[in-house]
Amino acid sequence: MRILSTPIPDLLVFEPVAHRDERGFFMETWRGEWREALGLSHDFVQENHARSESSGVVRGLHFQLPPHTQGKLLWVVAGSVYDVAVDLRKGSPSYGRWHGLALSAANALRFWVPRGFAHGYMTLEPGTEVQYKVDAYYAPASEGGIRWDDPSLAVPWPDIPALLSSKDKGLPLLEAFDSPFIYRKKR
Numbered sequence: 001m002r003i004l005s006t007p008i009p010d011l012l013v014f015e016p017v018a019h020r021d022e023r024g025f026f027m028e029t030w031r032g033e034w035r036e037a038l039g040l041s042h043d044f045v046q047e048n049h050a051r052s053e054s055s056g057v058v059r060g061l062h063f064q065l066p067p068h069t070q071g072k073l074l075w076v077v078a079g080s081v082y083d084v085a086v087d088l089r090k091g092s093p094s095y096g097r098w099h100g101l102a103l104s105a106a107n108a109l110r111f112w113v114p115r116g117f118a119h120g121y122m123t124l125e126p127g128t129e130v131q132y133k134v135d136a137y138y139a140p141a142s143e144g145g146i147r148w149d150d151p152s153l154a155v156p157w158p159d160i161p162a163l164l165s166s167k168d169k170g171l172p173l174l175e176a177f178d179s180p181f182i183y184r185k186k187r
Contacts, residue, residue: 001028003037008094010039011117013101015071026109029075030133030170037115039186042156044133052079052123052130056160058168060120061086062148066180068139069115072132078129079123080104082140082158086146086174090105091114096174098153103130111177116181118146122157145171 004013018025064070084100
């Protein structure tokens, strides 16, 4: 597994090594020792699987508020997405900046989105399935989010008609969000 950095501190991309032959492939998707590379203070406690039936499905930009913040390691097992994480950590040199990338079943990339980030994606093809591990349990009373199409973020989402939940349509803009997340520089 290669660990690739991004322009935003602590936001990482993992590129697994696939051993391929005429039968298909085999790859390690997680090893406990990689926990250190992520700087995790917790083990993963929950794994989730989401399927979107059409292209253009937007899920996000979501996060869990303290004391139930979550870090996520996610990947695509069928189809593809454009995936985005936004740094919401006060004091971060990249506060309010985002990083996006294409994740697909074909490229098998894993995206580590630490605590203190908003996260979301848009499906690029029908039948897309995303799986992710989280380091804290989902707490409905602590869920939050910001608008996926916030003009101040200027994320260049794919030119596909967007399909959102009514809850995601009503999320606030970043400027209306008083972030409780604090940046802590790693030593």
